[in-house]
Amino acid sequence: MSVMQLLVNTLGNATGLITVLICVIAALLHYFDDPDPVKYTSMAEDMKTLEEKFRQQNKSCFILGASGETGKMLLQELLERNIFSKITLIGRRQLTFEDKAYANLVQEVVDFEKLDDYAAAFQGHDVGYCCLGTTRAKAGTEGFIRVDHDYVLKSAELAKAGGSTQFHLESSRGADKNSNFLYLRVKGQVEAEIEAVGFDRYAIYRPGVLLVDRQESRPSEWLARKFFSALSAVSSTSMAISIQAVAKAMVANTLLQPEQKTEILENKAIASLGKSTGIKQDTK
Ligand SMILES: NC(=O)c1ccc[n+]([C@@H]2O[C@H](COP(=O)([O-])OP(=O)(O)OC[C@H]3O[C@@H](n4cnc5c(N)ncnc54)[C@H](OP(=O)(O)O)[C@@H]3O)[C@@H](O)[C@H]2O)c1
Known part of the structure; x- marks a missing residue:
């Protein structure tokens, strides 16, 4: 066998192996996928009516984290839809x-360290x-717990005391108050503690990896983003989602009236709501 033939054979085997590997990973992810969410088929047509009805109620809202990636998108979406008569941004800087x-x-x-004063x-x-x-x-x-738990919970308590009836929390896929992983445990704990605050309506969004061109360097997140972008070419996965889809879903969901006081939207449900309002899922 010539060197050329050997090279071609080796490359062929390697490509085959990689393809098999990707298919196995895709199949595994499909197996562990979120259950199929409720279909929001009529949403696109109803959106305008729902928006108009909501707009007429002259409601106001606040956003925490409006300078962040999802928060920025959420603010943009709220301004475009124009469903609130007043939008307040609460943050640590102007x-x-x-x-x-x-x-x-x-x-x-x-000052989030002295939230009671505000x-x-x-x-x-x-x-x-x-x-x-x-x-x-x-x-x-400690800083992570302070922000993702203490600041978030205190804000929810102040919101309730201040008259808010709805609270929409961006949490994370896998949030679980009993998890062994700190990130997922903190997310799960704050989810549960806010439920006890007792809003009339409480929506928890659990997106997977956020697909966003972040300016700030986060190597592990970048790697996860690239991996899921590649994977989405061969399989639909509930492990990742664009920030646009999350923002669209948060706004669309505000217009709906679910039966339960507390609802949890897993990644697939978020994507489904986002899509029903006319958004294409961007996985680049
Ligand atoms: N990254 C992911 O793949 C992923 C996946 C699932 C869920 N999530 C969750 O989704 C949420 C939003 O994520 P994101 O990536 O859109 O957020 P982000 O871009 O990191 O923005 C975070 C926001 O929180 C504010 N913040 C951070 N530290 C603060 C502090 N010490 N005091 C006051 N404000 C502070 C930031 O304000 P400044 O602009 O002033 O810093 C910013 O507005 C987070 O809870 C995150 O855990 C993320």
């Missing part, structure tokens, strides 16, 4: 916007959205 569409936003700059910032909003969060790599273990 944000600047060039676009006129952002001119009427109210901003409340708070109770007034939370008063008078019907709906609260929370896209707040950090990572252990950025803030350390």
